[in-house]
Amino acid sequence: MAEPVKVISATANRDSPTNEVVLTVTAEVSTPGWNLQCESSVSGTLIDASICGEGPSGFAAEVISHPRQSWNLPGSMTASAVRVHGLNSEFDLNV
Numbered sequence: 001m002a003e004p005v006k007v008i009s010a011t012a013n014r015d016s017p018t019n020e021v022v023l024t025v026t027a028e029v030s031t032p033g034w035n036l037q038c039e040s041s042v043s044g045t046l047i048d049a050s051i052c053g054e055g056p057s058g059f060a061a062e063v064i065s066h067p068r069q070s071w072n073l074p075g076s077m078t079a080s081a082v083r084v085h086g087l088n089s090e091f092d093l094n095v
Contacts, residue, residue, distance in 0.1 A: 002037050002052040005029055007086030008066065012093040021076035021095050025051050025084065026068045031060035036069040045080040047073055 005027040015022050027036055033056030040049040053067070073082070076095075084091040 002054050004085075004087040005034070005036065005051055005053045007051050007084055007089045007091065010082075010084040010091040010093060012082040012084075012095045014095050015072065018072070019077050021047060021073045021079055021082060022070055023047075023049055023073055023082060023084070024068065024070040025086075026066055027051060027053065027086065029053065029055070029065050029067065031055060031062055032065040033060055034065065034067050036067055038069075038071045038073075040071075040073050042073075042075040042079060045078060047076055047079045047082045048085070049073065049082055050085045 009026045011024045034053045036053045082093045
């Protein structure tokens with residue numbers, strides 16, 4: 001089951017060909033092998049994005065890891081801002 005992860009950096013840029021917003025997030029987790037996920041919704045010109053992840057199944061070395069992942073956010077063609085929520089972190093980004 002996915003759980004919120006600590007987001008340490010986030011950027012949002014507009015993709016030229018599609019005009020969609022591309023969100024790139026770097027998280028901090030306790031072990032390697034995490035699968036990051038983004039759940040987003042659009043309200044007017046604001047995209048609300050919550051970042052969560054699923055840890056590896058089985059054994060994993062307890063070493064701080066910084067997975068990075070990008071998503072094209074659907075419905076983002078009219079958006080001008082992205083609010084990114086993580087575990088104890090929040091970023092407001094202009095696009």
